[in-house]
Amino acid sequence: MNALVDVLYALVSDYTLRTVALGSAVLGLVSGALGTYAVLRRQSLIGDAIAHAALPGIALAFLLTGSRVTLVLLIGALVAGWLATLAIMAVTQTSRITFDSALGVALSVFFGVGLMLLTYIQQTAGARQAGLDTFLFGQAATLVTDDVWTMAALGTVALLGMGLFWKEFKLVSFDPVFARTIGLPVRLLDTLLMTLLVLAIVIGLQTVGVVLMSAMLVAPAAAARQWTDHLGTMVGLSMAFGVAAGVSGALISSLVANLPTGPTIVICVSLIVAISLALAPHRGLVWRYLRDRRSSLQQPIADPAAQKGTS
Amino acid sequence: MTITQLEIQLVAVVVAAACALPGVYLVLRGMAMMSDAISHSILPGIVVAFFLVENLNSPLLIVGAALTGLLTVVLVELLADTRLVKEDAAIGIVFPAFFSLGVILIARFAGDVHLDLDAVLLGELAFAPFNRLEIAGRDLGPQGLYAMGAVGLLNLSFILLFYKELKLATFDAALATALGFAPVALHYTLMALVSITAVAAFDAVGAILVVALIVGPPASARFLTDRLSLTLGLSVALGVACAISGYWLAHSLDASIAGSIATMVGVCFTACYLFAPTHGLVAYYLMQRERRWTFARKVLVIHLLQHEGLPEAKRECRVDHLHDHLSWTPGFAERVVAQAEDRALVRHRDGRLWLTPGGRALAQEAVVHT
Known part of the structure; x- marks a missing residue:
């Protein structure tokens, strides 16, 4: 009990821990919400592609402005991620290339360009590109209050957009044909939803990095899916799971030495998925197993042929 | 061109060829992102095997990593089979968890050992010639060249031996099962090869750029031909071309070789997407x-x-x-x-x-x- 009080006290008093926990909470909240759509639309892996594709944007933003202000770098990331998304959508719609191949090519090529630019910057600028490669794996410990504000502002935009077009996004995701019939601009709405998704991903880059960002998008939503069939409830739960994983990951990594924050958050969110898959009512694997066993025990009695054989 | 430059290009060429071969089947089966999942999730395998043998060049590392790669594939399929999550979400859940585990293991226990995260993820081809293979005191060339060459030969012989079976299992899995070709066994063998290729190549080009060489050339070749044999040949040729041109791009910019090769893969894919004779965008509009x-x-x-x-x-x-x-x-x-x-x-x-x-x-x- 004392340990818990200590942790809660540290959460309020320790500047770094408070900042990291707040940042992780914002990240979990926004990616949990937007991730719901990515998972339901079977586009879970697009988050992975967008996160990787943000790297050249960060490098270019630095190369063009010479600034290391988080907002400037994130705008670069936003533009590059958005371009990658458009490229993936265009290639899959106008050619024989399937979605998975388009994702693979976009992810690795954008990342490769980013890497090339980063090493180029390193050579020419003379100075170390410190601060830039924190985006690779994320370094939550480097978060400052300004970063959290930036994240919160971008996150608010993403969540507002999602709330504003709630009905439209729902329809476009579940029944695009009907949406087109009643005259909704389906392609525009798809692009808008993707843009909000890019926004959500960019927010997390500094905390968990490009490699692990996709987990923050997919895992909370996949876990939430097990508990409900209702979109609103799913979004709510997904946001709650995202926040829970973010804050607990930040706390645990602050308690144990040499425990990087990003991976710890991902392990936390993976545990939430495992628990949900096992225990969620109706769908959970444990309930399924018990149900199967009960029905297999009941079968001989229910089967009239078997009854006749015994009598 | 110095000997070192030649050796770097040779390694790059062999990596590209070895990656393109299994890549063709991944792309045709709609499993391109599996290469991304495998190339990331081999990290904990490498780390654990490294703790056991404490030698970065041990073949046990490849075994450990290949096993983790297979474990990832099995886990993804088990998850998808429960029908609680879709396959793409299953991939998106499993590999970040594995990768996180690997990062945490490195951070916790390998603080002062030479196992650099940057190197695992990004690779550094320029260092390939420093690691020499020496037998009985004679220098036989870069070690990576032999490791990658062996993996490439393994891939090639698997594809040559099971060409017919792989073709059938790729395009008509149901018929392959009915004829008794064991597509499941073929599938896992293919996945094991992808894992081995990813492990052997990550050293040279890094985990993420392995994806570029596995997916990029076959996806580009898809625009150029409908024949499987030609797709295989063209993928290898395009991969090799990207490797060599990428090297010289890196040389002129003084930038990362792996990043430049991936950039050339992007140029190659875009060119095929736009200008391929019958399946390209321009040809289509014309x-x-x-x-x-x-x-x-x-x-x-x-x-x-x-x-x-x-x-x-x-x-x-x-x-x-x-x-x-x-x-x-x-x-x-x-x-x-x-x-x-x-x-x-x-x-x-x-x-x-x-x-x-x-x-x-x-x-x-x-x-x-x-």
Whole structure:
């Protein structure tokens, strides 16, 4: 009990821990919400592609402005991620290339360009590109209050957009044909939803990095899916799971030495998925197993042929 | 060109060729992102095997990593089989968890050992020649060249041996099962090969750029051919071309070789996407435009045939009447007529249009066949 009080006290008093926990909470909240759509639309892996594709944007933003202000770098990331998304959508719609191949090519090529630019910057600028490669794996410990504000502002935009077009996004995701019939601009709405998704991903880059960002998008939503069939409830739960994983990951990594924050958050969110898959009512694997066993025990009695054989 | 430069390019070429071969099957099976998952999730395998043998060049590392790669594939499929999550979400859940585990293991226990995260993820091809293979005191060249060459040969012999079976399992898994070709066993063998390739290549190009070489060249080759054998050959050729041009791009910019090779993969893919002979975007639009004109010429001759020899022919068979009847703009109608005249389908005489024998034949054939 004392340990818990200590942790809660540290959460309020320790500047770094408070900042990291707040940042992780914002990240979990926004990616949990937007991730719901990515998972339901079977586009879970697009988050992975967008996160990787943000790297050249960060490098270019630095190369063009010479600034290391988080907002400037994130705008670069936003533009590059958005371009990658458009490229993936265009290639899959106008050619024989399937979605998975388009994702693979976009992810690795954008990342490769980013890497090339980063090493180029390193050579020419003379100075170390410190601060830039924190985006690779994320370094939550480097978060400052300004970063959290930036994240919160971008996150608010993403969540507002999602709330504003709630009905439209729902329809476009579940029944695009009907949406087109009643005259909704389906392609525009798809692009808008993707843009909000890019926004959500960019927010997390500094905390968990490009490699692990996709987990923050997919895992909370996949876990939430097990508990409900209702979109609103799913979004709510997904946001709650995202926040829970973010804050607990930040706390645990602050308690144990040499425990990087990003991976710890991902392990936390993976545990939430495992628990949900096992225990969620109706769908959970444990309930399924018990149900199967009960029905297999009941079968001989229910089967009239078997009854006749015994009598 | 120095010996070192030559050696780096040789390693890059062998990596590209070895990656492209299994990549073709991943792309054709719609499992391209599995390469991303495998190349990331081998990290904990490498780390654990490294703790056991404490040697970065031990073959046990490859075994450990390949096993983790297979474990990832099995876990993804088990998860998807529960039907609680879709396959793409299963991939998105499993590999970040594995990768996180690997990062945490490195951070916790390998603080002072040389196992650099940057190197695992990004690779550094420029260092490939420093690691020499020496037997009985004689220098035989870069170690990576032999490791990658062996993996490439392994991939090649697997594909040559099971070419027919792989082809069938890729394009018609149900028939393959019915004929007793064990597509499941083939599938896991293929996945094991992808894992081994990813492990061997990550050292040179890094985990993420392995994906570029596995997915990029086969996806580009898809634009160029429909034949499996040609797809395999072209993928290897494109991969090799990207490796060499990427090396020289890196050389001129003084930037990361792996990043530059991936950039060239992007250039190659974009070029194929836009300019491939029949499946490229430009060819597609040109074909669509050509179809539109062909159709318009057919409509013109059919229209003329309908009214040929009838009293209203004098009124119907004029260029300016096409505007009323077919709602063509005057400009469009004139171009169609000019094209039809060029192809000797119609003739212009006495202020009206006449069908030539060729035009009549085309119209009759078009009417019969529609």
